[in-house]
Amino acid sequence: MATSSDHPYSALTPDTIMDAVESKGxxxxxxxxxxxxxxxxxxxxxxxxxxxxxxxxxRPQRWSKAQIQVEHDALHALEEEDIAVAAPIILDNESLFEHNGFYFSLTPxxxxxxxxxxxxxxxxxIGELIGSMHAASADxxxxxxxxxxxxERVKQAKRKVEACPFVPKSMRDGYEKVVVSLGKKMETMLKTHSTARIRFIHGDCHRSNIINDQGRLTLVDFDDCKMGYAVQDLWLHITDASAKQTQLSELIEGYESFCSFDAQELDLIDVMMAERHISxxxxxAERWNDPAFPAIFPHFIGEDFWRQHLHDxxxxxxxxxKWR
Structure with missing residues (x-):
């Protein structure tokens, strides 16, 4: 895959992008x-x-070719079931292409x-859309x-955060304490729900990964598709803590138009919330050498970011x- 002394996308110039597209005719x-x-x-x-x-x-060296192909195969299978997803186009029986060391795809x-x-x-x-996707991928x-x-994800993320030079020294002990506390709570909750069903999920189903095309909601960006819990594709759409029960009710009612939902999974939202914040x-921190990240997250190096992170x-x- 692509290598660079600067960052993974140094070689991805406008000419490279257009050459890649034109390499497919x-x-x-x-x-x-x-x-x-x-x-x-x-x-x-x-x-x-x-x-x-x-x-x-x-991104080079993030996903293997086989892992990206899982994403594409899932999208094409869902499209065949008339689920609203943005599936990559197929050219010469392939949807995943390579040019100048970069894997790429093309989508309408x-x-x-x-x-x-x-x-x-x-x-x-949204609940209907996710429910229809889960029903189609049930097996x-x-x-x-x-x-x-x-x-395991939190343990890996914790090591990366602790190695980050931007964490203020005055907050390191507080960070260690709260992550250890969360780890204990997560372990207890996961043991209590050890029989919860593992299934195929989108994996990063936040609002920006859904497009409203004149009333037709379409799922996009299946990069993080994987095996997980159904509730993981639902909880990110809760935007107001004071109205969470009403919002959950609408999501689940729509979801159950196509797929049954185990309400006990709501207890796992805290686990996923903790994991997402830390990860x-x-x-x-892990992507800081990519010039896009300091530009997008300039506040990451300041105390206010870390103070808010600890507060969250x-x-x-x-x-x-308190989700049920």
């Missing part, structure tokens, strides 16, 4: 627009005498915006993207176990 019209994507690089590419395509260049452009945060009607529709398994215990911070973790501890 398509002709660019030199209109190239970068889209929001931190982990990968995604561009809208103008195509002569046709509608633009979305070119996604995968979908026009629309993310759903409105907290809108109850749209939460019901799927994948060795390439296996289930990984949340405790997110570790992710920024302590808040999870304080409100643990």
């Amino acid at each position: 398509l002709y660019c019209d030199y209109r190239l627009y970068p889209l929001n994507s931190y982990e990968n690089r995604v561009y809208q590419v103008g195509i002569e005498d046709s509608t633009p395509l979305i070119a996604k260049f995968y 452009k979908i026009i629309g915006d993310s759903p409105e945060a907290g809108d109850l009607d749209q939460l019901f529709q 799927w398994t994948t060795d390439a993207k296996p289930f990984i215990d949340s405790l 997110y911070t570790a992710w920024i 973790l302590n808040d999870i501890v304080a409100h643990w176990g």
